[in-house]
Amino acid sequence: MSRSPSLRPLSTQLLRAGLLLALGLPASAWAEESPRRSFQVGGGSLGAVLTRFAGQAGVSLSVDPALVAGRSSLGLEGEYAVEEGFAALLRGSGLTLVPAGPGSYTLVHQIEPVEGVQVLPETTVHGQGLGMVDDSYAGGQVSRRSTLGMLGERDYMETPLSVTSYTSELLQNQQARTLADAVANDPSVRSTNPAGGRFEQFSVRGFSLYNSDVAYGGLYGVLPTYSIDMEMIERVDILKGPGALLGGLAPNGSIGGGVNIEPKRAGDTPLTEFTALYASPGQGGGHLDIGRRFGEGQRFGVRLNALRQAGDTEWDHQRIEREATVLGVDMQGDRTRLSLDLGHQQRDVDAPMERVGLAAGLKVPDAKDVHHNFAQPWSYSRAKDTFGVVRGEYDLSDNWMLHGALGARKGDYDFMRHAVQVVNSAGRFTVSPRAFQREEDVVTGTVGVRGWFDTGPVGHTLNVSLNRFDLTFDNNGARYASGISNLYQPVALPEPGAPLALDSPVHTHTVLSSLALADTLSFVDDTVLLTLGARLQRVEVDSSEPGEPDQRYDEHATSPAVGLVWRSTDQLSLYFNYMEGLTQGQTAPETANNAGKVFAPYRSKQLEVGAKYDMGRFSTTVSLFRIDKPSYYTDAQNNLSADGEQRNQGLEISLFGEPLERVRVLGGAMFLDAEQTRTANGRNDGNRAIGAPVVNANLGVEWDLPAVDGLTLSARVIHTGNQYLDAANRQKIDAWQRYDLGARYALKLGDKDLTLRASIENILDKTYWASANVPDGTATGLTLSAPRTWLLSATMGF
Structure with a gap:
């Protein structure tokens, strides 16, 4: 937690330092030896950098502005003791620190050592300084830091909520292709749409x-809507619970948690890597990653990632082509930090797998009897997204920083699809082809100010933030002649001819705006951190459709939030949070009879308590939570309707790190009680919510073989409990397990680094229903598991 330098007069601090020197006491006499801990301090003016480091370290620092005028620092990141970190920041400046009391320092000109006086020693520091953040926990799979929207980045032990941040190293070693592969590591997160789907x-x-609720450096609405490639990202933060205070309103109303993706940045070391990619039975491609820094002090950075992979999947007549190019540029000045990210992603899928809906009262089909892709060969999905974000930070003074970001995205989507609604036990369903086109234009931005100061013994980090999200989308479509197929024995039907009817075009304009204020107060040497905040939110929706009355909403609400962290010891953090959020109402999907209907905004609430224990190389989080929100369901007439509330409460356990030398673990469990309440006439009160398993569990293990240097074996098991497909709890899918195995070998090929990877997902080739419905009721259906898939890659560094 950040804390500002002391506001005591400089003369008082100098007097104390002079007395210390006059008495001939060693400089460490008033300074206890501090433990090493993780820091991340960006570059800028020397005064601002020292202030931020002192704030993170929880110590007081007095600085004569004349000493630091015109000086700059590259900053630092990594693990340091307090004195070690200051020495790294001041190296070569001709300045040094002298203790002026417990936890208090004064900056002075460096002088020649004299008898009886100890000068801070020269220290060798291993850190990246300016550029790409590398703050990995032991084992390199999880980062210690996460982005908390307007609150900035924080160490996970000082965060009043459950959060796990997966590193690009982990995702590359797991050969993660999309966000679905990344979140498979988390027991509280499950994919609810088929792999190889639209x-x-x-x-x-x-x-x-929803993918549209995934933030990009804390900013909603910038990333591609339907799928997000992992090769372009540096870190995936998964934050649990409503995040209205942190980032404003999520565009599609996600409240169970959020995902933030951090872009890649150039590091100090030049980087040129090429990775050859292969996925069975025939998806080949490559990924190029180039990073460089230029200019005086390497202030300018450029990072380019380019990807292409295409070929057949393990499903019949299914082919995927994916392309992505992302360019990241950054500049670090004395007081100014700027960055620009530009990207384009395209994903084409032939015969995308569909969810399977069931008629009311029908027995759930046995997934083991499904052997083929039941999507028609002529169905397809075409998605193109072009996006960009510009960001900036400016140090108004050593204690105040102005920051802002502006992003935009244009999306073009074209689908030819059909629903799969099984109507009898023989697996019969009607194929009703539908073309669907969608265009999205997003402009989103945030501006804020952050300040660090003290009021007596209490430290403050004050944040003020203004957010605005502006989305315009247009939907069009057409309907075609129907045919009959079967879930167990699919029938290839002729490609659709002329449309029978055109859908009415739908135009929707949504504006989500908010103003937030939050203050994090630190007490008792920063061992108690209390965050108090509120966000004034406004939801404006204007949706029009020919022949239908326009739907307009303009709602306001103030959402409070409280977060408390108590660092009871260096290893143990206890935390509590209460958060509310105003969320945009659901929109009926294109499969519903009332497609396009926009429901009124609603409030959600979360209460959570937890504990985090850091054993140095192994860490665990235990949390209890409760979330309440209105619920939706698709009725017998295939209309999306609001009905009652859903109350999810549960226990989460997560763990990560390197408990044994050469052994890494990553996983945890979630025990969930998801109950329907206040339903119409009480007909479903007490029933379990749709698509909500009682138990989820993950465990991934990596082992570096001692006998073969560079060889690592890995294994993972994923368990998901049984789920209900319907609100009446008459249709249920069984629990399932997935087993993955992998290996990688890092070696030298001449003077080049080479890493070979091989893994098998779903090694037992089990077929099962992975998910029953989407939990908000907007798109009913069963999600079929992906077949056994081989993944191979080879990364060469040049």
Whole structure:
């Protein structure tokens, strides 16, 4: 937690330092030896950098502005003791520190050592300084830091909520292709749409999470809507619970948790890597990653990632082509830090797998009897997204920083699809082809100010933030002649001819705006951190459709939030949070009879308590939570309707790190009680919510073989409990397990670094229903598991 330098007069600090020197006491006499801990301090003016480091370290620092005028620092990141970190920041400046009391320092000109006086020693520091953040926990799979929207980045032990941040190293070693592969590591997150489908969608703590609600450096609406490639990202932060205070309103109303993706930045060391990619039975491609820094002090950085992979999947007549190019540029000045990210992603899928809906009262089909892709060969999904974000930070003074970001995205989507609604036990369903086109234009931005100061013994980090999200989308479509197929024995039907009817075009304009204020107060030497905040939110929706009355909403609400962290010891943090959020109402999907209907905004609430224990190389989080929100369901007439509330409460356990030398673990469990309440006439009160398993569990293990240097074996098991497909709890899918195995070998090929990877997902080739419905009721259906898939890659560094 950040804390500002002391506001005591400089003369008082100098007097204390002079007395210390006059008495001939060693400089460490008033300074206890501090433990090493993780820091991340960006570059800028020397005064501002020293102030931020002192704030993170929880010590007081007095600085004569004349000493630091015109000086700059590259900053630092990594693990340091307090004195070690100051020495790294001041190296070569001709300045040094002298203790002026317990936890208090004064900056002075460096002088020649004299008898009886100890000068801070020269220290060798291993850190990246300016550029790419590398703050990995032991084992390199998880980062210690996460982005908390307007609150900035924080160490996970000082964060009043459950959060796990997966590193690019982990994702590369697991050969993660999309966000679905990344979140498979988390027991509280599950994919609710088939792999190789038109889009990806997830549940967190039993509530839906949409790709459009995934933030990019804390900014919503910038990343591609339907699928997000992992090769372009540096870190994936998964934050549990409503995040209205942190980032404003999520565009599609996700409340169970959020995902933030951090872009790649150039590091100090020049980088040129090429990775050859292969996925069975025939998806080949490559990924190029180049990073360089230029200019005086390497202030300018450029990072380019380019990807292409294409070929057949393990499903019949299914082919995927994916392309992505992302360019990241950054500049670090004395007081100014700027960055620009530009990207384009395209994903084409032939015969995308569909969810399977069931008629009311029908027995759930046995997934083991499904052997083929039941999507028609002529169905397809075409998605193109072009996006960009510019960001900036400016140090108004050593204690105040102005920051802002502006992003935009244009999306073009074209689908030819059909629903799969099984109507009898023989697996019969009607193929009703539908073309669907969608265009999205997003402009989103945030501006804020952050300040560090003290009021007596209390430290403050004050944040003020203004957010605005502006989305315009247009939907069009057409309907074609129907045919009959079968879930177990699919029938290839002729490609659709002329349309029978055109859908009415739908135009929707949504504006989500908010103003937030938050203050994090630190007490008792920063061992107690209390965050108090509120966000004034406004939801404006204007949706029009020919022949239908326009739907307009303009709602306001103030959402409070409280977060408390108590660092009871260096290893143990206890935390509590209460958060509310105003969320945009659901929109009926294109499969519903009332497609396009926009429901009124609603409030959500979360209460959570937890504990985090850091054993140095191994860490665990235990949390209890409760989330309440209105619920939706698709009725017998295939209309999306609001009905009652859903209350999800549960216990989460997560763990990561390197408990034994050469052994890394990553996983945990979630025990969920998801109950329907206040339903119409009480007909479903007490029933379990749709698509909400009682138990999820993950365990991944990596082992570096001592006998073969560079060889690592890995294994992972994923368990998901049984789920209900319907609100009446008459249709249920069984629990399932997935087993993955992998290996990688890092070696030298001449003077080049080479890493070979091989892994098998779903090694037993089990077929099962991975998910029953989307938990908010907007798109009913069963999600079929992906077949056994081989993944191979080879990364060469040049």
